[in-house]
Amino acid sequence: MDRRASALLIVLAVLVSMTACLTFGGCSWSTKKRKLKIGVIVSLSGLAAPLGEPEQRSINLLKKQLERDHGINGTSVEFVIEDDESDPAKAGAAVSRLIAQEKVSAIIGGSSTGSTLAIASVSTNAMVPVVAMAAGTKITQPVRNYIFSVAPGDALVIKKALLYFQNELKVKKIAILHDSNAYGTGGADQVKAQAPQYGISIAANESYGSADTDMIAQLTKITRTDAQAILVWGTNPGPASIAKNMRQLGIDLPFVGSSGIANKNFIELAGAASEGVIFPVSRLLLPSTIPSGKWKNAVGKFSGLYKNVYGKEIDPFAAHGWDASNIVVNAMKVAGGDRAKIRDEIEKLKNYAGVDGVFTYSPTDHAGLDLKALVMVKIQNGQWVEVRQQ
Template sequence: MMRALLTSLMLLTLITTPALAEDTIKLGAMFDLSGRAAFIGTPTRLVAEMVVEKINAEGGINGRKIELIIADTNADPAKTVSIVKKFIHKDRVVAIIGPTMTDTGMAVKKVVDAGKTPIFMTVGGDPVIMGGKYGPYAWVFKSPQRSSTAVERLFVYLKEKGLTKIALLSAADGFGKDGVHWMAELAPKYGIEIIARESFGTRDTDMTAQLTNVKRGKPQALVAWTIGPAGSIIAKNTVQLGIDLPLFQCHGLPDPKYIELAGTASEGNRMPSTKLMVADQLPDSDPQKPVIREFITMYRDKGYDKQFPINTHSGYAWDAIMIVADAIRKAGTDQEALRQAIEDTTGYVGISGIYTITPEDHNGLGVDSMVMVQVKNGVFTMAE
C-alpha cells in the first residue's frame, strides 16, 4: 500500500513539476534605482512593470505570464555583475532588461556572453553593442539610439544651420567618452570642426573654467555631452558668463527635469531626441504616432507623470520588453533561439523608433528615428 502511494506521488510529481516550471517566463530587470542615474532608472522600472502588466493582461506570451524579477544596480558595476550572475544561475531568467548606465552595461558583457543569456540594455553608449576591444556583444542588444546615431542627427542639423566650428564639453564617464569618440570620428564627414574640447566630472557643480577655455577658440556653437544635472549646470554657467552662443545638448537630456534645473538658461537650447518628446507635433501619417499616444495615455493613467514627467528615456524599457516578448512568441524560451529571434527583429514600431536589428547592428535604429528639439517658452518643441 505504501509503495503504491509513493509510486503515485512520484508520478504526480513528474506530471506537475514541468507544468509549474512552465508557468511563468522569468525576465530579470535591473535599473539604477538609488544611484546617480536613479532619476532615469526609477521611472524606467515603472515602465517595465507597466508593459509587463499590459502583456499579461492580454494573455501573456503564448498563454504564459511574464514574471519580472527586479534589482537595483546602484550605479555600481561590481554590484551589477553580481545581479546578472544571480539572474542567470539562480533565478534562471530567460532574458535580462537593463541596466541604466553605459559603465554598468559594459561590466556585464562577458558575464551574459558566458551565461548565454540575451540582455536588452537601456543604456546610451555604443560600446555595449560593439565588439573587438569592447568585448563580445552577440548576446547584447540595446533600445536607446546609438550615440553615433545621435551625433549624426546633431551634425546634420548643425551643417544645415551653417554651424561648422564647435566647442565640445563632455563628461569623463563612459557615456561622455563615447560621445567624444563619435564626434571626432564623424566630424570630417559632415564638415564639422571641433576647435576646442574640455571634460568634467559627472558630479562637478561648476563648469565655468571649461567654458572660459573653450570660448577662447571662438566657436560658432557649444555642444555638451552628458546626462543628469551636469547639462543644466553648463546651461546656467553659459548664461552667467555672458557667452552668446547656441548650446546643444545630447540625446540624453530631452527631459522636463532639464528645463526645471536650468530654468530660463534652458531657453533656446537644442538637442537630438526621440519623437516621444514632440508626439503632438508628429504628422498623423507617422506610424509611431499611435504607439506613442497609447504609451502616453497608459503612463498618465498610472499617474506616473506626476512624479516623473515623460522624457526621452521613458520608452526604452517598453521597446526592450516588447521586442523580447515578440521574439519569445516566435522562438520560445530556448536562449540561443531567442537570441536569434531578437537579432531577426524587422520593422518593430516602437516608442523610440522603428527597429530593424541585424547581426552587425544590435540596436536597429537609424538617424530618421530622431528629431531635433528645442526649449521654447519652457517646453520642448520641434527645433526651428
C-alpha cells in the same frame, strides 16, 4: 484475468501513485508550474535614477498586462528587478547573480552606458540575450552576438547634431564639453571621429565629473578658443549646471546637448538657463512630428496608458523601458525560455513599430533605428518645440 480487468488495474495503480505524489511528495517529477524569468537591471538610485525610474515604470506596466493575460502562452512571467545604484560594478554583480542564481532567460538593462557595458561583458560570455536602454555606441558597435539596444545610439544622434551644425548653424568649429563617464567619453570619441565628414573641427575638448556642479573653469577655457558652438554630452545634473554656468559667464554660444537631457528634469534643474538649449532626440518627444501610421499609433497608445496609470507624460526613458521589455516578451512568445532562440528572434525583428521608432535588426545592426527616428528640439518657454530645418 481478462484484458479489460488488467487495463483497469493499471489505471487504478497510476491514479493511486499520482495521489500519493500529490499528497506526500517524494516523486521524481514536479507538479510546480514552469515560470519564465526576465532579469531587469535599472538605476533606481544614484545619478542615473532620473533615467531608471521611468524605465521601471514602463516595465511594470507590461508586467501588469502579462499578469492580466496569464503570462506568455499560458506560462507565468517573473521580472526579477535589480537596482544597480548607478554603479557599473554593481550592475556587473547583478547580472552575474541573475544569470547564475535566478536562471533568467533574458535581460533588460541597464540605464546608463557604463552599467550596460558591464552587463554586456558578462552576458556575452554566458550567451544570455540583453536588450539595453542606454545609448553608448560601444554597446552595439562592434556587434556583440547577444546584445541589442532600443535607445537611439550615440553614433546616430551625433550625426543628427553634426548635420545641424553644418546645415543650420553653419559653423566650422565647435567645443566639446562632456561627462568623464562611459557615456560622455564615448560620445566625445564619436564626435571627433565624425566631425571631419561635415567640415567641422574641434576647437576644444573638455570634460567634467558626473557629480560636478561647477564647470566654470572648463567653460572659461572654451571662451579662449575660436569655437562657434558648444556640444555638451552627458546626462543630468551636469548639463544643467553647464547651462547655468554659461549664463553666469555671459556665454552666448549655441548650446547643443545630447539626448541624455531629454526629460523635464533638465528644465527643472537648469531653470531659466534651459531656454534656447537644443538637442537631437527621438520624435516621440514631439508626437506631432511622427508620420501617420503604426509608429504614431504606438506612441499614442503608450502615452495614454502611461499617463492614465502614473499621471505623467512619457519621455524617451519611459519609451526605452517599454520598447525593450516588449521586444523581449515578443521574442519569448515564439522562443519560450530558450536563450539562443530568444536572441535569434530579436535579430530577425523587422519594421517593428515601437515608441522610440521603427526597429529593424540584422546580423550587422543590433541598434535597429535610423535618422528618421530623430528630430531636433529646442527648449522655449519651458517647453519642447521642433527646430524647423531647411
